[in-house]
Amino acid sequence: MSNIPVLTIDGPSGSGKGTIAQLIAKKLGWHYLDSGAIYRVLAQAAIKHNIDLSDEAKLSEIAQRLDLVFSLDNDALTVLLEGEDVSTLIRSEQAGNAASKVASLPLVRAALLERQRDFRQQPGLVTDGRDMGTVVFQDAEYKVFLTASAEVRAERRYKQLKEKGIESNLSALIEEISERDERDSQRAVAPLRPADDALQLDSTAMGIETVFERVSALCADV
Ligand code: C5P
Numbered sequence: 001m002s003n004i005p006v007l008t009i010d011g012p013s014g015s016g017k018g019t020i021a022q023l024i025a026k027k028l029g030w031h032y033l034d035s036g037a038i039y040r041v042l043a044q045a046a047i048k049h050n051i052d053l054s055d056e057a058k059l060s061e062i063a064q065r066l067d068l069v070f071s072l073d074n075d076a077l078t079v080l081l082e083g084e085d086v087s088t089l090i091r092s093e094q095a096g097n098a099a100s101k102v103a104s105l106p107l108v109r110a111a112l113l114e115r116q117r118d119f120r121q122q123p124g125l126v127t128d129g130r131d132m133g134t135v136v137f138q139d140a141e142y143k144v145f146l147t148a149s150a151e152v153r154a155e156r157r158y159k160q161l162k163e164k165g166i167e168s169n170l171s172a173l174i175e176e177i178s179e180r181d182e183r184d185s186q187r188a189v190a191p192l193r194p195a196d197d198a199l200q201l202d203s204t205a206m207g208i209e210t211v212f213e214r215v216s217a218l219c220a221d222v
Pocket of ligand 1: 039
């Protein structure tokens with residue numbers, strides 16, 4: 001058990017968890033971990049080194065020595081893989097899908113556990129993902145599970161990708177997001193589900209400000 005406080009924000013793709021996690025981390029002055037980016041970078045490394053996305057042994061091996069650097073400047077997360085800036089590359093829906101494939105492999109998840117826990121540094125950590133509250137930071141003091149309808153999540157994703165200069169197609173996005181949700185929720189290890197002690201928020205009809213207020217209220221004693 002660590003005495004460093006953690007706020008976990010889990011939920012499906014496009015629920016707004018990344019935006020909220022970054023805003024709260026900034027407000028509290030805590031560190032921020034985008035755990036999905038780790039799986040996205042791993043999938044990218046596999047593609048770069050011609051490793052099959054289902055080769056569990058090889059993938060867990062590269063996961064252990066993944067040369068990955070995160071830096072958060074001016075509200076933008078920069079991600080380096082082997083020194084190369086992959087921040088935009090890893091954000092496409094195809095990269096998300098590839099990430100979800102490697103993330104379903106138990107040995108890969110095990111190999112990445114410690115790397116994620118190392119982010120727990122003073123004065124605190126805000127982390128977003130799928131299994132932050134259920135597996136990686138099970139003892140976290142504050143837990144949120146954020147969701148929204150698949151249509152609303154696809155629309156948000158569409159806007160987000162557009163802002164990043166990535167072209168996409170809304171109906172294809174709805175399909176890809178549903179496929180990814182299905183894989184993430186049905187996998188045997190660390191499936192997407194709310195922790196029993198998580199505050200559950202449905203943001204389908206809730207603005208970002210309201211979600212931010214509700215999560216801030218949860219951490220009011222910090
Ligand atoms: O959150 P993001 O969309 O970036 O995550 C990409 C993929 O990585 C997810 O679809 C999921 O399969 C996987 N993931 C995971 N566990 C986490 C974070 C992400 O399995 N904690």
